[in-house]
Amino acid sequence: MQDEDGFFGEDIAATYDESSADMFQPEAVDPAVDVLAELAGDGRALELGIGTGRIALPLARRGVTVHGIDMSRAMVARLRAKPGGDAIDVAIGDFATTRVAGTFAAAYLVFNTINNLTTQDAQVACFRNAAAHLRPGGCFVVEVGVPELRRLPPGQNAVPFHISPTRWAFDTYDVATQAMSSNYVTIVDGRAEYWSVPFRYVWPAELDLMARLAGLRLRHRWEDWTRAPFTSESSRHVSVWEKPAD
Structure with a gap:
């Protein structure tokens, strides 16, 4: 049953890390952190749907100042309980509309989280929200599967x-x-x-249009975080849109 934390309440948060154990392995985490740390550079990073900190915590250990937005208090409580978790500022709210102070060099959504927004309007709003947080030249990164x-x-x-x-x-x-x-x-x-x-699946070309509506332009699209080429046989993609510097 859905509660105030959406579909990621206490019952899911309690076992989330264990049920997604493969995604917490270094071979899954390190390539993503490498890309995000490079894009953030000397700036701050904003994770939409920060969850229990799978990416945010190792990114922070790289020296990047990370902020987060998440609707689930139960998931964020798990983040807070981990070493370094209490140093990450997290706003509780819908990441399609919730704003935090300041601007960021990178904003990102990983592990199919864009699909948690179950309407096209909400997904469009998410792109606009991400763009509003970016400094000129900043990047919005989305990792999501290709519908099968x-x-x-x-x-x-x-x-x-x-x-x-x-x-x-x-x-x-x-x-x-x-x-x-x-x-x-x-x-x-x-x-x-x-x-x-429930989810709403979304196509790469549709995401590109959402980005254009938000004033962003595509910089990169890879099959995965190792920057392998995206092809017609790819089952997922990592896409990077940038906010024009001018």
């Missing part, structure tokens, strides 16, 4: 991405509205527990 619609045969709307004796997970897609959801069924003590999170 090619895996949908006629008449099917679900794509499984994890199957084991105790856990099943699948995404559902509505190609008419771009609504999707990630669904999880977990067996605990012989009983099934179900959890679902």
